[in-house]
Amino acid sequence: MPFRLFDAPPAEPSQFVGFAGNVIDRQAEKRADDSTEKALADPAARLLLMGNGRILLRFAGETADANFTLAEARGLGADVANAVLLGMAQTGPVVAAPAVTEGDGLPETVKAVDYRSVYMQGLIDREALGALAQGASLLAWHANHRFCGKCGQPTEMRAGGYKRLCTACSTEHFPRTDPVAIMLAVSKERCLLGRGRHFAPGMYSALAGFIEPGETIENAVRRETFEEAAIRLARVVYHASQPWPFPYSLMIGCFGEALNEDIHFDAAELEDCRWFERAEVLTMLGRTHPSLFTPPPGAIAHHLIRAWAEAG
Ligand SMILES: [Zn+2]
Numbered sequence: 682m683p684f685r686l687f688d689a690p691p692a693e694p695s696q697f698v699g700f701a702g703n704v705i706d707r708q709a710e711k712r713a714d715d716s717t718e719k720a721l722a723d724p725a726a727r728l729l730l731m732g733n734g735r736i737l738l739r740f741a742g743e744t745a746d747a748n749f750t751l752a753e754a755r756g757l758g759a760d761v762a763n764a765v766l767l768g769m770a771q772t773g774p775v776v777a778a779p780a781v782t783e784g785d786g787l788p789e790t791v792k793a794v795d796y797r798s799v800y801m802q803g804l805i806d807r808e809a810l811g812a813l814a815q816g817a818s819l820l821a822w823h824a825n826h827r828f829c830g831k832c833g834q835p836t837e838m839r840a841g842g843y844k845r846l847c848t849a850c851s852t853e854h855f856p857r858t859d860p861v862a863i864m865l866a867v868s869k870e871r872c873l874l875g876r877g878r879h880f881a882p883g884m885y886s887a888l889a890g891f892i893e894p895g896e897t898i899e900n901a902v903r904r905e906t907f908e909e910a911a912i913r914l915a916r917v918v919y920h921a922s923q924p925w926p927f928p929y930s931l932m933i934g935c936f937g938e939a940l941n942e943d944i945h946f947d948a949a950e951l952e953d954c955r956w957f958e959r960a961e962v963l964t965m966l967g968r969t970h971p972s973l974f975t976p977p978p979g980a981i982a983h984h985l986i987r988a989w990a991e992a993g
Contacts, residue, residue: 692950694934694988695922699800699979701923703811705768705775716841717776721751725773728754728764729816730780734927735793737780737815738804739987741779743795745804747813754778757791765819765842767812777816779824798928800979814924819843821928822856824829830854861931862901863889865985866912868939869970872962872989873912874975875899875954883973885957887982902935910954914938920988923981924939934988935990962990 727748730737738745764778782793834849845854865887866873874885890905899917906912914937924930946954964970976982
């Protein structure tokens with residue numbers, strides 16, 4: 682069945698992006714205050730050890746493994762008392778614990794690798810990368826919410842890591858996910874791509890920006906596209922989403938129908954922004970373009986751009 686841009690695609694696009702392969706049963710309705718402790722008492726428990734944007738991986742030749750036993754985690758100095766429960770995998774409970782990921786105290790076979798490299802280099806499989814996103818986001822939220830935003834007193838972890846409680850004023854704080862809109866504006870046979878100032882040389886991508894309080898996804902897509910490129914959009918449709926653990930975002934990918942073609946891009950945010958013909962985009966996706974390319978296949982931007990380019 683052909684995929685038409687403004688119809689629902691035949692296969693759910695979110696399943697193909699990086700960080701989306703999590704198959705852990707979260708058992709959200711069963712989270713008790715002692716659920717992490719109970720999980721760690723199970724000899725089958727596996728721990729992901731992470732902190733400061735890095736995860737510990739054990740290397741054996743070409744392959745890397747992110748799973749450690751409780752004894753191994755303690756041996757590596759992980760902060761098991763502040764571990765969070767991700768849920769149940771086929772192998773047993775999966776827990777994420779804060780760990781020291783800097784310095785030279787690690788054994789030769791264990792390396793602290795930053796999340797972006799793990800994702801870009803495909804060091805662990807899709808399911809493990811999905812678990813990494815869950816653990817990294819949750820641990821980063823805890824690290825950033827040690828004090829009550831209402832009264833300023835220290836907060837304590839509850840519900841296996843899915844809540845923090847202020848024991849002074851009883852306010853409950855819940856993990857947050859920050860929505861980011863990422864959108865591909867399209868006009869007849871062209872799509873709009875930009876270059877952020879920090880991008881690798883030659884890379885062009887879809888525009889993106891945080892969704893603001895009180896705003897719909899569609900309006901955020903329209904606002905960001907207008908602010909960054911002065912392009913007005915008519916119809917906006919959702920395409921796919923991607924968990925993005927930097928530190929706890931959800932990328933929401935959309936297509937937008939451009940109403941005008943004259944670009945005035947925001948030079949404070951973008952180094953360049955222009956229309957690309959479908960044929961040129963196909964060479965960028967396939968890495969056969971002499972100088973330009975799109976983000977790699979794990980990125981939601983890649984999937985937005987490819988879905989449009991291949992729909993023609
Ligand atoms: Zn408080």
